[in-house]
Amino acid sequence: MKRLATLALAAALSLSAFAQDKFITLASTTSTDQSGLFGHLLPQFQKASGIAVRVIALGTGQALDAARRGDADVVFVHDKAAEEKFVAEGFGLERQEVMFNDFVVIGPSDDAAKAIGNDINAALRAIYASKAPFVSRGDKSGTHAAELRYWKAAGVDPASEKQSWYREVGQGMGPALNTAAAMNAYILADRGTWLAFKNRQNLAIAVEGDKQLFNQYGVILLNPAKHAHVKKTEGQAFIDWIVSPAGQAAIASFKVNGQALFFPNATKR
Amino acid sequence: MADDMATLLTLQNASVTIQGKALVEAISLRVGSGEFVCMLGANGAGKSTLLRLAHGLIAPTHGACARVPIAEQAMLFQRPALLKRSAEENVRFSLAARDVPYAEQVARTDEALAACGLSALATRYARSLSGGEQQRLALACAWALRPRVLFADEPTASLDLNAVHAVEAVLRALHAQGTTIVMTTHSLAQAKRLAQRIVFLHQGRVTDDASAALFFAGERSPSASHFFEGERL
Amino acid sequence: MIFNALRDALGLIAAADGALFQIIWLSLKVSASATLLAALIGMPLGAWVALTTSRLRTILIVFLNACMGLPPVVIGLLIYLLLSRSGPLGALGWLFTPKAMIVAQTVLITPIIAALTRQVIEDAHAEYKDWFASLGLSVWATVRTLLVDARFSLVTALLAGFGRAVAEVGAVMIVGGNINGFTRVMTTAISLETSKGDLALALALGFILVSMVFALNAVAHAIKRYAARRYG
Numbered sequence: 013m014k015r016l017a018t019l020a021l022a023a024a025l026s027l028s029a030f031a032q033d034k035f036i037t038l039a040s041t042t043s044t045d046q047s048g049l050f051g052h053l054l055p056q057f058q059k060a061s062g063i064a065v066r067v068i069a070l071g072t073g074q075a076l077d078a079a080r081r082g083d084a085d086v087v088f089v090h091d092k093a094a095e096e097k098f099v100a101e102g103f104g105l106e107r108q109e110v111m112f113n114d115f116v117v118i119g120p121s122d123d124a125a126k127a128i129g130n131d132i133n134a135a136l137r138a139i140y141a142s143k144a145p146f147v148s149r150g151d152k153s154g155t156h157a158a159e160l161r162y163w164k165a166a167g168v169d170p171a172s173e174k175q176s177w178y179r180e181v182g183q184g185m186g187p188a189l190n191t192a193a194a195m196n197a198y199i200l201a202d203r204g205t206w207l208a209f210k211n212r213q214n215l216a217i218a219v220e221g222d223k224q225l226f227n228q229y230g231v232i233l234l235n236p237a238k239h240a241h242v243k244k245t246e247g248q249a250f251i252d253w254i255v256s257p258a259g260q261a262a263i264a265s266f267k268v269n270g271q272a273l274f275f276p277n278a279t280k281r
Numbered sequence: 282m283a284d285d286m287a288t289l290l291t292l293q294n295a296s297v298t299i300q301g302k303a304l305v306e307a308i309s310l311r312v313g314s315g316e317f318v319c320m321l322g323a324n325g326a327g328k329s330t331l332l333r334l335a336h337g338l339i340a341p342t343h344g345a346c347a348r349v350p351i352a353e354q355a356m357l358f359q360r361p362a363l364l365k366r367s368a369e370e371n372v373r374f375s376l377a378a379r380d381v382p383y384a385e386q387v388a389r390t391d392e393a394l395a396a397c398g399l400s401a402l403a404t405r406y407a408r409s410l411s412g413g414e415q416q417r418l419a420l421a422c423a424w425a426l427r428p429r430v431l432f433a434d435e436p437t438a439s440l441d442l443n444a445v446h447a448v449e450a451v452l453r454a455l456h457a458q459g460t461t462i463v464m465t466t467h468s469l470a471q472a473k474r475l476a477q478r479i480v481f482l483h484q485g486r487v488t489d490d491a492s493a494a495l496f497f498a499g500e501r502s503p504s505a506s507h508f509f510e511g512e513r514l
Numbered sequence: 515m516i517f518n519a520l521r522d523a524l525g526l527i528a529a530a531d532g533a534l535f536q537i538i539w540l541s542l543k544v545s546a547s548a549t550l551l552a553a554l555i556g557m558p559l560g561a562w563v564a565l566t567t568s569r570l571r572t573i574l575i576v577f578l579n580a581c582m583g584l585p586p587v588v589i590g591l592l593i594y595l596l597l598s599r600s601g602p603l604g605a606l607g608w609l610f611t612p613k614a615m616i617v618a619q620t621v622l623i624t625p626i627i628a629a630l631t632r633q634v635i636e637d638a639h640a641e642y643k644d645w646f647a648s649l650g651l652s653v654w655a656t657v658r659t660l661l662v663d664a665r666f667s668l669v670t671a672l673l674a675g676f677g678r679a680v681a682e683v684g685a686v687m688i689v690g691g692n693i694n695g696f697t698r699v700m701t702t703a704i705s706l707e708t709s710k711g712d713l714a715l716a717l718a719l720g721f722i723l724v725s726m727v728f729a730l731n732a733v734a735h736a737i738k739r740y741a742a743r744r745y746g
Contacts, residue, residue: 037610046710051694068610068691082599083609186709193711211711239599241607338647356648362641365663365741374659378649406744 035064036246039076039084041154042184044229045069047204047273052266057253063246071184073152079103079232082239085247090229091154104232110254111263111274115158115225116206118189119144119198119218127198130221136166143177145197146170149188150180158227159200165224189215202227204273229274231255254278287314289430289461290335295344297330304330305485308344312463314429317456319472319493320465322482323508328465329434331482332356335463336432352379355428357464359435361419363407368399368418371407375422393425397451413444420451431455433464437471449475469509473497481505519717526718533695538722541699544612544686545679548619549627552675556624557668560631561657564639575632581625586618587684593618594688610691615699618685623675630671638664666741673734677727 044050045067054065070078072089079087080103087104089095098104117135119127125144127135139146148171149156163169170178179197181188185205192199193213201209206217219225231251234242253259260276267273290312297304305327312318312335322328333339336356337348348354363371372390381389394400397417402410407418416436423431433452437445452475456462466472472479472493479496481489483504491500501509526534563574595601597609597617608614638660646656661668683701690697692706700723707716 042709046706066610066691066693066696068693081601082604184709186711190709190711209711211713241599241605333644336648338644351648351650354648356644358644362645364642364659375649378646378651378655 033064034062034246035066036085036243036250037083038065038067038086038088038250039078040067040069040088041072041075041090042069042186043153043155043202043205044088044090046184046186047202047208048268049204049263049266049274053254053259053262056262057250057259060253060258061246061249063249065250071149071151071153072155072157076103079234082234082241084234085243086231086233086250088229088231089154090227091157092228092230094154094157095230095232099232103235103238105235107230107232108251108255108278110229110231110278111260111276112226112228113274114203114220115155115200115227116203116217117198117219118192118201118206118215120196120214121216122214123218125198128218130219132162132219132222132224133166135219136162137168139198140166140168140170140175143175145177145179145195147188147192147195147197147199148178148180149185149200150182151184153184154227155185155200155202162200162224204268207268207271207273228277288312289314289349290463291345291347292335292341293345295334295341295346297334297339298342303485305334305482308334308487310335310480310487310490312430312461314461315459316461316463317475317477318461318463318480319476319478320463320480320482321467321469321472321505321508322465323511324467326482327485328467328482330485332432332434332463332465349429353429355423355426355431357416357419357423357431357433357436359438361415363415363418366407367404368407368410368421369394369403371418372422372425376425379426389425389427390421393421396424396454397421398447411444413440413447416440416444416448417451420448420455424451424455428460430461430463433462435465435467438467445471481508483508516717519714520721522714523718523721527722534719534722536695537698537700537703537719538726540612540697541680541701541723544615544699545619545676547616548623548679549672549676551616551620552624552627553672555620556627556675557631557661558657559624560628561635561661563628564632564635565653565656575629578625578629578632582629584622584625585684586622586682587688589622590618590685590688593621593685597689609689610693610697612690612697614689615686615697618689619679619682622682622685623679626678627671627675630674631668634664634667634671635660666737669737670734673730673737677730681723681727 050067058064068078068084072091072094075087075089076094076098078084079098088110095107099107117127117132119125125139125142127138129135148159160171163171179195181191185201186209188199189201189205189209190211193211193215196214198218231254233244233247233251236242236244255278260278263274263276264272288311290310292308292310295308296306308331320328320331330339334341334346335348336354337351364374366374369390372393373386376386376389394403397420399414399417399421402414407415410418437448440448449471452462476493479489479491479493480487481501481504488502489496489505563571563578593614594609596603597606597614598604599609608617642660651659681701683705686699687702687705690702692698692702700719704716704719704723707719
C-alpha cells in the first residue's frame with residue numbers, strides 16, 4: 013500500500029528534467045565499459061543517428077540474464093558459447109561478430125612461477141606447479157569463462173580441486189586486478205582493462221601473443237517476440253552502425269597510450 | 282446532566298483505581314456556580330487525580346460523574362505547556378481550538394492579555410517569558426475561553442512570591458467576573474487568601490467539605506488538623 | 515596519497531568539470547526527491563503511530579525501528595525485481611533511470627523519517643497532552659499543531675534521512691545501473707573509480723561527498739541551536 017502511494021506520488025510529481033529523447037539500453041561487460049571504448053564510440057553513434065545509448069555494465073552472465081528479463085534492448089558481450097545459447101533459447105534474434113581483443117596473463121614482475129612467455133598452456137602449468145597465488149574473476153563473466161577454458165586446455169583444474177592458491181573473488185575485472193595487485197598474484201585480464209588500470213603496483217604482463225588468447229565480441233538484438241517493448245528499430249540501427257565501415261573504423265581508432273585495444277572484424281555483408 | 286443551571290459538577294461515589302490501587306475513593310461532591318473552591322491535602326492525597334476527574338481528563342472506575350460540557354470549562358496546569366509561538370499566538374490557538382472565528386479571536390486575545398497584565402508581552406515568544414509570566418499567559422488562554430468553570434492544579438507551586446500574588450490577583454478577577462474556580466493547593470496560606478470553600482483530601486478520601494470560614498476557625502477533621510499543624514511547623 | 519586526493523578534489527572543482535557537476539547535481543536531485551517523498555509518507559505515518567492508541571502500536575514501532583536497518587543493497591534488489599521488465603511494474607519503464615533510484619531511496623529512508631517523527635511527536639505530545647485534551651482539540655488538529663511546533667526537530671530528522679540517502683550506494687547501483695551521464699551519482703562513481711584502480715580520483719570524489727555530508731550536519735546542528743535559543 014505504501015509502495016503504491018510512493019509510486020503514485022512519484023508519477024504525479026513526475027520530474028520532467030529527465031529527457032525523453034530516443035535511446036536504447038545496452039547491456040555490456042564491465043571490462044568493455046571500463047576500457048573507455050564506449051566513451052569513444054557512442055558519441056559518434058549518437059551524432060550519426062540521434063540515438064543515445066545507455067550502457068549497463070555487468071559481467072557477461074549477468075548482462076545476458078538482465079537481457080533475458082527484458083531489461084535491455086541490445087547485448088554486447090564476449091562469450092561465443094553463451095551468446096549462441098542465448099540466441100538458441102530465442103531471447104536474441106541473431107549474433108553478429110563485431111571486434112576482438114586479446115587476453116593477457118598479468119603477474120608479479122619477479123615472476124616466481126616462471127610463467128613469462130607467449131605460451132598460455134605452459135604458463136598455467138607452471139603456475140599450477142609452483143602454487144603461485146592466482147586470482148580468478150569467479151563471476152560467470154566472459155573473462156572467467158575464457159580462463160576456465162585455458163585451464164582445461166592446459167590439463168589442470170585448480171578450481172574444482174579448490175586449491176588454496178587459487179582465489180575466486182567474484183568481482184569485475186578492475187576489483188580483481190586490485191586484489192591481484194595487493195596479493196602480488198597472477199591473473200588473466202583483457203588487455204583493454206589492463207592498459208587503463210592505474211593501480212599496478214608490482215604487476216606486469218607475463219604472457220601475451222598466444223593465438224588462444226583471442227577474445228571475440230558479439231552483438232545481439234533482443235527478440236521482440238519475447239519482450240514486446242524492445243526498441244527494435246533503434247537497437248538494429250546501433251547494430252547496423254557498429255558493423256558498418258564507420259563503426260568499425262571508430263573501434264579501430266580507439267587507442268590507449270597510442271595502442272589500439274580492439275580490432276574490428278565484423279563480417280562484410 | 283446537571284440538575285439545574287447552578288450546578289456545574291456532580292460526583293457521586295466516584296473512585297479512580299489504577300492497577301489495583303485506589304487513587305481516590307468514594308468521592309461525592311457538588312460544585313455550584315460562582316464558587317471558589319480550594320482542595321487541600323498532603324502530597325499524594327489524590328488532589329490532582331480528583332481535579333482531573335472533575336475536569337473530565339480521566340473517567341471514574343466506579344461511581345458517576347456529571348459536568349457541564351468541556352467547551353464550557355478550562356484548566357490550568359502546574360507547569361504551563363505553551364506552544365513554540367508568541368504569547369498572543371498561544372491565546373489565539375486556544376480560541377481556535379474551540380472554533381472561535383478569527384476576528385473574534387483577536388478581540389478576545391487582547392482582552393485576556395490585558396486582564397492578565399501581559400499586553401506589553403503579547404509578541405514575545407511564550408517560552409522566553411518568566412515562570413510567573415508563563416503561568417499568567419496560560420491563565421490568559423483560559424480567560425479568553427470565557428469558561429463557566431476553571432480547574433487549576435497547584436498553579437503557583439513553582440513560582441516566587443511576587444509571581445504568586447500576580448497569579449492570585451488574576452484568579453480573583455476571573456472569579457469576580459462570574460467564573461467558578463476549583464483549584465488545588467498545598468499552601469494553607471493561599472487557601473486562606475482565596476477560598477470560599479475548602480475540600481480536604483486524605484489518602485484519596487474527602488474528609489472535610491466546608492466553608493473556608495468554618496475550616497479555618499477550627500472545625501476540621503483530625504487528619505486536616507494534623508495537616509494544619511504540619512504546615513504551621 | 516590522501517593529501518594528493520584532497521588537492522585533486524579541489525582541482526576538479528576549480529576546473530568546473532562538467533561531468534563532475536552533473537554527478538553531484540544528480541546525487542542531490544535524487545536524494546532530495548526521495549527525502550521529500552519519504553517526508554510526505556513518513557511524517558504523517560510517524561505522527562499517527564505516535565498518537566494512536568491502537569493495539570498495533572508496539573508492533574508498528576518495533577517494525578519501523580527494524581526497517582531503519584534494512585540494507586540498501588537488499589532494497590535495491592527488491593525494487594529491481596519490482597521494476598524489471600519481467601516484474602510486476604516493468605511496464606513503467608523506470609528501471610535504470612533516476613526514477614527507480616528515487617523509489618529505492620524513498621523506501622530506504624521512509625522508516626528513518628517515520629521513526630524519528632514518531633519520537634519527536636511522542637515527546638511533544640507528552641508535553642501538551644493534557645492541555646489539548648482540556649481544549650478538546652481534534653486528532654487532525656493535534657497532528658497539525660504538533661508537526662508545526664516540533665518543526666525544528668523534524669527538519670533535523672529530514673536532514674538525517676537525506677544524509678543517509680546521499681551516502682548510500684547499494685540501492686542506486688542496482689536499480690540505476692550507474693549509467694554514464696544518466697544515472698551515475700557520487701557514490702556509484704566512487705565505487706566505479708575504485709574498481710578501475712583509479713584510487714586517486716575515487717578519493718577525490720570521496721572528499722567532495724564527505725564535505726557535503728559534513729556541511730549538512732553542521733546545518734542541522736545550527737538549526738537546533740537557533741531553535742533552542744529562540745524558542746527555549
